Amino acid sequence: MRFNQILRVNLSRNNLIAKQQYVPKHNPVLEEDIKRLQEFLMSKPNIVVLTGAGISTESGIPDYRSEGVGLYARTNHKPIQHMEFLRSADVRQRYWARNFVGWPSFSATVPNHTHYAVARFEREARIQAVVTQNVDRLHTKAGSKNVVELHGSGYVVKCLTCDYRIDRHEFQDILNSLNPEFRDAPDMVRPDGDVEIPVEYIKNFRIPPCPECGGNVKPEIVFFGDNVPRQRVDHVTEMIYNSDGLLVLGSSLLVFSGYRMVLQTKDLNLPLAIVNIGETRADRLADLKLSAKCGDVLPKLFNFKN
Template identity: 40%
Template structure:
């Protein structure tokens, strides 16, 4: 038996014991056509993420973001859940998961069938008004942006993990930003930008889930930023098992009892199939 097969079998045993909390990152969605932040090498990709300060204080940066995001939404909005997402939903269906925490903003866990997902960084499918606080579907904003910019159709070079695209500033001439139809306030994707704080209720709910876990299962995250790594640190401190499935480098390895370096779209369905077999034997 190969090392990876042995690791998958061991992971299936851990998961079959139940009380698993999933913590997922961008690597889980790459099979859906959404790039991750670092790739297997662990080196950050060239895209510079939007910051809250730049978005709210700089009209040019805000216009640039919305133009690029308007183009990128065609990919994000059309993305479909992959086998990894569906495998997580299957484990939840079997009653083996205490919860799912995701750092992703693509909504693909829910599209794959998962329920009650804690979206640490929000969801690109929602838009919030910074003036009146109104939440609205992204589809409504996209319709308004198309009406305001009927001739805006540049070719995007490359989509970024945050849902916007690489686009030359010369292509932005004439692009019009849309404001809140209710109060005229500034609209922003309902996601946590760099420089923002994750809402405390999401953080506390996540720590609560981890505290009651038998296993914290990290999927597709390099754990480079503290937003996700703090849950691994807490689990390790409290003696909770940590398992990681990721392609490439991850900063969580010193705290993990099991690390599987492999494609999530292959590893997770294998785990789900093996766990389903174990579950049937026990019941």
């Protein structure tokens, strides 16, 4: 094997190991459980899929709560709070400095087998739509068309005062021009695109005001403590009402915006299936629960091979 081939193999292996470090410990999935989930989907062709951070860990984006590997377990990091962002210029400066440093890695993240499987199921009319709690846009990258980003997206920046919006890539160019000294800052990506960087990198970070009204800007993400827009909630409610049931992938359902979908599903006497490593808030309500890694399950359904 030539040197370049060996190098590519080693880089690929190292990349896989890096991505798997955020996946919690789990048991192998049983073939009979995969068959049960396949039967669930075959008997209910109009399913809504709800996805959480657990499906993106295999792409190298850590979640918050997983035992041993989530950000709460590995660091003292607490996610950005909506009211703190609104009230404090220092908080906004710290958030944007971290987001700026983490953006190249975060935006370069690629979908994994689960994202591609979900997109394929949509094309084959096995599912109705995807509602995701993630802001990483990996479902769209994988080819899913009918996607509702429940908590918004890290790929859009908006003004808090007026209707101004800008693509996050374009905003990165603006931040680059204002903060050239940040190019060598360390990088540790988080689920919301945030990172951990030293204080000395933060105190002089410059954030441009809205060019139209001079207001403050933020990613179009529903931060902790904020509410999902009413119109989006109503849209998801209508989707559940017109569905044959709900499939939850990679979510502990501890955040109410997702758990609310489960409650509505059961209020309508519709079936609920869950695939997640470890317990979830809705295990007692599930008609089918697989305690497994999504990447071990979804690609094997309907003989799918990516």
